Amino acid sequence: MSRPRALLEVRALHAGYGALDVLRGVDLEVRAGELVAVLGPNGAGKSTLLRSISRYDATLRSGAIVFDGVDLARATTERTVRLGCLQVPEGRQLFARLSVDDNLRLGAFVRRRASLDAELSAVYERFAPLAQRRGQPAFTLSGGEQQMLAIGRALMARPKLLMLDEPSTGLAPQVVEQLFAIASELARSGTALLIVEQNAYLTLRHADRAYVLEGGRVALAGTASELMRDERVKAIYLGGSTA
Amino acid sequence: MLQLLVAGLTVGSEYGLIALGIHIILRATRVVNFAQGEFTIVGGLVALTCVDVLHLNMWFALAGATLAGFALGLAFEIVVLRPAGRTGEAGVTIATIGAVFVLLYGHALVPGWGSNPQPLPGFGGPATGSVELAGATVQVQSLWVFALLIAALAVLYLFFERTYFGKAIRAAAENPLGARLIGIDVNSTRAVSVALGIALAAYGGTIIGPITLVGGAAGFALTIKGFVAAIVGGLESPIGCVAGGLVVGVLQVFLQSRLPYDIADPIVYSVLLVMLLVRPQGLFGRRDAVRD
Ligand SMILES: Nc1ncnc2c1ncn2[C@@H]1O[C@H](COP(=O)(O)OP(=O)(O)O)[C@@H](O)[C@H]1O
Ligand SMILES: [Mg+2]
Numbered sequence: 001m002s003r004p005r006a007l008l009e010v011r012a013l014h015a016g017y018g019a020l021d022v023l024r025g026v027d028l029e030v031r032a033g034e035l036v037a038v039l040g041p042n043g044a045g046k047s048t049l050l051r052s053i054s055r056y057d058a059t060l061r062s063g064a065i066v067f068d069g070v071d072l073a074r075a076t077t078e079r080t081v082r083l084g085c086l087q088v089p090e091g092r093q094l095f096a097r098l099s100v101d102d103n104l105r106l107g108a109f110v111r112r113r114a115s116l117d118a119e120l121s122a123v124y125e126r127f128a129p130l131a132q133r134r135g136q137p138a139f140t141l142s143g144g145e146q147q148m149l150a151i152g153r154a155l156m157a158r159p160k161l162l163m164l165d166e167p168s169t170g171l172a173p174q175v176v177e178q179l180f181a182i183a184s185e186l187a188r189s190g191t192a193l194l195i196v197e198q199n200a201y202l203t204l205r206h207a208d209r210a211y212v213l214e215g216g217r218v219a220l221a222g223t224a225s226e227l228m229r230d231e232r233v234k235a236i237y238l239g240g241s242t243a
Numbered sequence: 244m245l246q247l248l249v250a251g252l253t254v255g256s257e258y259g260l261i262a263l264g265i266h267i268i269l270r271a272t273r274v275v276n277f278a279q280g281e282f283t284i285v286g287g288l289v290a291l292t293c294v295d296v297l298h299l300n301m302w303f304a305l306a307g308a309t310l311a312g313f314a315l316g317l318a319f320e321i322v323v324l325r326p327a328g329r330t331g332e333a334g335v336t337i338a339t340i341g342a343v344f345v346l347l348y349g350h351a352l353v354p355g356w357g358s359n360p361q362p363l364p365g366f367g368g369p370a371t372g373s374v375e376l377a378g379a380t381v382q383v384q385s386l387w388v389f390a391l392l393i394a395a396l397a398v399l400y401l402f403f404e405r406t407y408f409g410k411a412i413r414a415a416a417e418n419p420l421g422a423r424l425i426g427i428d429v430n431s432t433r434a435v436s437v438a439l440g441i442a443l444a445a446y447g448g449t450i451i452g453p454i455t456l457v458g459g460a461a462g463f464a465l466t467i468k469g470f471v472a473a474i475v476g477g478l479e480s481p482i483g484c485v486a487g488g489l490v491v492g493v494l495q496v497f498l499q500s501r502l503p504y505d506i507a508d509p510i511v512y513s514v515l516l517v518m519l520l521v522r523p524q525g526l527f528g529r530r531d532a533v534r535d
Contacts, residue, residue, distance in 0.1 A: 054424060081426030093421030095414040105407070106414050110426035112407055158427060 005182075007032050007192050008053070008085070008161055013063035015052045022048040024056065024216040030194050035187040037203045037224070038196045039155060040213035045213070046196040049088055049213070054080050054087045068160060080112045084160035088167065092150040096139035100130055103138050103149055107156030116156065119239050126182065144175035151182070162186065163194040167200070180206040204228045226231040245379035247496050253385040253454060255492020256392040257283070260447030262476065262484035264400075266438040269478065270416040271436030272324060274335040279444050280465030281346035286312050286445025287457030288356045293353060301366045303447045305391075312445025316438035324437065324496025325430070331383075343463055350458070360456035363449075370453035384453045391450040395443065396485065412436055421532060468495075471515045477525025486527055 006029035015023040020041040022045045030036045038046050039044040052058045055077050067085050095103050104123055108116050121214055124131040127148040133141060138149060147167055154162055164183070176199075184206050187193050197203040204210055204224045207235075212220040212233065222228060227233050250304035255351040261279050268276045293304035307427045319342065327338035339439035364370055365384050403409040415432040419494060423429050448457065477485020491511060498507035520535070 056420075056423065076428075077423045078426045078428050081424070087424050089424055091421060093418050095421060095425065096416050098410060098414060102414075106422075106427070107409055107425050109411060149385050153425060210332060 006030060007068055008194070009062045009064070009066040010049075010053070011066075011163055011191050012211050013049075013065065014061040015048060015056060015058045015063075016061065017048075021061070022216050022233070023052065025063070026213070026216070026218055028218065028221075030192045031162070032033055032192050033187055034208050035184060035193045035195065035206060037207040037210040038213055039195065039198070039200045039203065040219075042198070044213040045216040046213055047165055048216075050087055050089070050165050050196060051195070053085065053163065056087075084158065085163075086154040086159035086161065087145075087149045087156050087163040088154050088165065090165045091170070092146050094138040094150055099135050099137055099150070100141070100149055101134045103153050104130075104156050107153035108158075110157055111171045119156050119158070123155055126155075127152050143170050144172070144178070147175075147179060148182075151179075154158055155186075159191060161194060163196070165196045165200065168197060168199055169197065175238065176202065193209065195200055200233065201228070244375055246381065247316055247500055249379070249385050251377075251493030251496035252445065252489055253382075253388050253492070254496065255472075255489035256388050257447050257451040257455075257465070257488070258472040258491050259488025260395065260443055260483035262473035262488050264443040264447070265466075265469055265473050266478060266481055267443070268440035271412070271433045271440075272320075272328075272335060273279045273505060274324075274332055274339065275470070276437075276440065277336070277339045277463070278319075278342035278468055279440070279469055280467075281343050281350075281462035282312065282315065282441045282444035282467050282472050283448035284458060284462040285315070285350055285448070286348055287363070287448035287452045288350060288353070288486060289445065290449040290452055291361055291457050292355060298516070301364055301449075301453070304363075305366075305446065308445045308449040309442050313442035315430075315445075316326065316441025317434055319433040319441060320437035325434075326515060337527045343466075347454050347460060352518065356458055358458070360459040362456055363452035365453040366450075368486055382454065384494060388450050388454070391446075392485075394525045395446060399439075399443075399481075467515075471511065471518075473525075474515055475517045475526055477527050480525065480527060483525050483527040485524060490526070 004008060008030040010026055010028040013023050013026040014021065026049060038049065040046050048058050052060060053072070055072055055075050060073060065078065067083055070083055104120060105116055108114070108119065117222065129145050130148055130152060133145065138146065141149060167179055180202070183193050183195065195203060195207070204227055209223050209226040210227050211218050220230065220232065261283060265276060266277050290304040293299045293307040294301065298527040299307065307351055322340050323342060324335050327334040350356050362370065365372065366387040368383065370384055373380050374383055375395045403413055411427055412432045412435060415429045416436060417428050419429045468486070471482045472488035472491045475490055476483030476485065491514070495507065495511045495515070
């Protein structure tokens with residue numbers, strides 16, 4: 001049985017900022033329709049990994065990032081977006097003073113000549129609370145709604161891969177559950193997801209596979225159920241809690 | 244009284260446009276462009292060339308100066324500000340101060356421009372015409388200044404509030420990280436913002452030209468008046484910037500009518516310090532608008 005080529009392939013990636021080495025040989029792949037988690041303690045380099053893939057600001061030193069068959073070594077952030085590789089960064093980074101509707105429409109910036117009405121109504125259907133707030137500036141939304149808006153904005157670009165950096169930060173547990181349910185649904189409908197989280201147990205329950213990053217290296221990798229049973233994961237990240 | 248008010252609103256329109264240009268560039272680059280007044284002077288001089296050398300009327304001269312301002316602004320961002328940005332915001336600020344001197348001494352070397360102020364013809368007639376309005380004598384060119392100020396504000400409003408690209412520029416100015424991650428090329432939107440700000444300076448320098456003459460060494464004083472206007476109205480608010488300009492213009496003209504020139508102007512400048520101490524958000528701004 002031959003498995004399809006991965007949508008995202010990261011091979012032996014070394015990356016950092018200035019003289020600081022953060023990633024020291026990371027291998028990772030994500031296939032279409034998969035929900036993959038990246039776990040690990042603060043400072044492990046999880047955000048740096050996503051920023052490297054988005055070609056945002058980390059400097060690539062060696063190794064390769066291949067997205068949908070395209071080597072991203074020389075790509076700009078704009079190009080990664082055009083290829084369908086979208087990131088919802090830490091802190092959401094919405095356009096606070098622009099309306100919900102404008103935030104979403106701008107999400108389709110790279111395909112702005114297309115008609116956006118179909119996508120827009122699909123996003124409002126998926127995130128019902130946003131539909132009532134179309135005209136409101138983004139800063140008036142609750143934390144959960146802001147995270148929905150950030151995801152909705154990225155969906156407007158029709159991503160093949162959606163990367164979420166700590167989407168659960170600052171949100172109530174029920175809202176987090178809701179977000180993960182939406183993420184699973186997106187994965188089932190064919191969009192690949194790469195989710196960075198510190199909340200290991202919750203994330204593993206929704207993920208297909210996971211990588212544990214420590215000190216810029218992959219310390220553990222496997223299917224979510226394998227990792228959930230792994231004594232080392234339990235000891236390090238769950239601290240015995242099952243919440 | 245009415246005559247003084249109209250005169251104040253006329254110079255105030257220019258201050259308002261300078262303040263608005265400073266605001267647009269500040270939003271996009273996080274830096275105050277100290278050369279805004281010099282670009283206003285250069286814009287007026289480009290209009291002069293359009294009239295004297297190309298024999299165009301003032302309407303085409305206005306279009307020419309505004310387009311030249313836009314092109315100059317693009318070049319200014321790409322050639323000067325962007326490279327200076329690699330050393331941080333302080334580097335960009337210093338680059339704009341450097342541009343003050345290059346433009347101040349440079350424009351005097353251009354044939355036909357020189358260092359002395361020169362007259363421009365008026366819009367729709369001679370520069371000197373006047374009409375009686377409610378018992379006061381009002382310069383026709385003042386009325387054109389008001390109309391052209393409102394036209395510029397309307398165009399900018401429609402661009403930033405109603406067009407997709409205008410909203411993308413606002414988005415990139417507000418959150419460059421969020422903008423880049425949806426594929427907006429923040430370098431381009433920043434260049435266009437600076438170009439718009441400089442185009443506005445050139446436009447302002449041209450519409451006031453028939454009244455105040457164009458050229459000369461007053462560019463930096465204009466920048467400071469524009470900055471006072473922006474602080475008075477609230478640096479964060481585009482409408483506040485324009486309103487602040489009108490307030491500063493009227494204040495200046497009333498003070499000058501009562502006091503010697505060398506006392507009136509320092510009072511206008513000291514408004515800057517008073518406002519920063521008492522109401523940093525500006526007369527029209529909200530307190531929570533003061534950030535960063
Ligand atoms: N823009 C940056 N410039 C310099 N160092 C950075 C930058 N971003 C992160 N770092 C450093 O890189 C390391 C990894 O950070 P990060 O990737 O944010 O970890 P995580 O997301 O796993 O918490 C940290 O030591 C952090 O201080
Ligand atoms: Mg992080």
